[in-house]
Amino acid sequence: MKSTITDVAKLAGVSIKTVSRVINREDSVTEDTQNRVAAAVKQLNYQPNQAARNLKGTNSYTLGFVYDNPNAYYIIQMQEGILAECHERGYELIIHPCNAKQVDIIDEIKSMAKRSQLAGLVISPPLSETPEVLAAIEELNLSYVRIIPGSHDSVESTPCVFVHDQDAAYKITEHLIQQGHTDIAFIGGDKEHRSTDERLNGYMAALKAYQITFKTDYIIDGQYTFDSGATGAKNLLGLEQKPTAIFCCNDEIAAGALFAARLSGFQIPQQLAIAGFEDSPFSRQTLPQLTTAAQPTNMIARKAAGLLISHIAAKRSKAKTIQTTVHQHFEPQLLIRESTQLNSQSAKSSKN
Structure with a gap:
């Protein structure tokens, strides 16, 4: 039989809520508890039911990857990196290719995000560099992370992965x-x-x-x-x-x-x-x-997804201080x- 979150909680000796916090990488759980839950998850080969998680409440566990790039190799590595991080942290991924030059690109992205009930978006160039796209996502109050060219001196107020x-x-x-x-x-x-x-x-x-x-x-x-x-x-x-x-x-x-x-x-x-x-x-x-x-595109993508998931978890934890400026840097x-x-x-x- 397929293991449930109740089985994990019982084996780890913790509550179901604590297991949920560990799976969602919330900071409010001690390292010892994290290790016990992780060991139980591995022993039972527990896989979170994404549909059930998304329907249970207002929290979604689905990310979106929006891109416009003609380089097939780049996109494949991006997808693989984001998927690897999503699978490890209990999230699903919706991939949405688009044409950044379309007149209705803003409406397209907003419609996709609402329809898919996304928890957040990973955005790559040139969309990640387009102010109108970013403003539209802000209107949705949707968490997002951008992959953009930059340097250690770059100043951004949102989670970003900078490539030097x-x-x-x-x-x-x-x-x-x-x-x-x-x-x-x-x-x-x-x-x-x-x-x-x-x-x-x-x-x-x-x-x-x-x-x-x-x-x-x-x-x-x-x-x-x-x-x-x-x-x-x-x-x-x-x-x-x-x-x-x-x-x-x-x-x-x-x-x-x-x-x-x-x-x-x-x-x-x-x-x-x-x-x-x-x-x-x-x-x-x-x-x-x-x-x-x-350029380690796969790792860049994985770090971007990790930043986004951590940002989402911080917002949901209702902590008094949420670190909203989190950056990663890569130099090819x-x-x-x-x-x-x-x-x-x-x-x-x-x-x-």
Whole structure:
């Protein structure tokens, strides 16, 4: 027979209410009690009944993940990370893809949240960077967490997971400079994503730090797609003064740029170095493999869901002081591969 919350309470020697508090990660339970309940849950293989929990009262145990992103690899890793945290903490997840440019996007999100009786929302770019979307969620009095590019100096009043895109972009550009490149181009992603500006700012900051003259012809507006990378690289390689290196705003763009460069007869990295961003499968499926910034998307998503669930639990506990400003920070790490490295010291250099 399937174990019940009553069975867990009896085995742990606590009340049913205490078991509920432990499952919901409320701070009012002692560590010893948490350990006893956790051991009982594991021994009985107890799984909370989400439908019953949601119907029992006003508290919902369902999160929503709202996104608009063409990168399938990014979205899959986001979903896996959020789901892992939800399963561990007794929550369900509703996934809602949408088009951030739709005229009725605000009504769509509000309708979905009400219809699904959500406890909270995980929001990724560009929706997490759109003031109108955030204002609509605030009107619903719905807890949410945002995943956005930022730094340790970023100031936000709501739970956020910041990804330090600018610092990582600086390191990628610095690596290219240290490889001897001074003619370094940049192919951007979608303009509505703050990550595009953050990565461009990191690129610009590195050029300035090394006193390298900025060339406007070397900045190509693009989208986070393979075709955009191929088109951008073709335009750059058609310039009279061609770049010797290209920093692409993500790995999909970089894969497209590498494809176009090789079709044009360029040897990589001997004649042209190419770097991406994110460490998606695109970076490992090219020949040569791409230098990139390893972004732990799965972990970022899991931390975001954890922040949201903890925020929800704090609100429900009716504590006198609720910590509403909770932030997590991630900096993608430089990962040097053959697409930029002229010698065999890739592994050694990537550690330094």
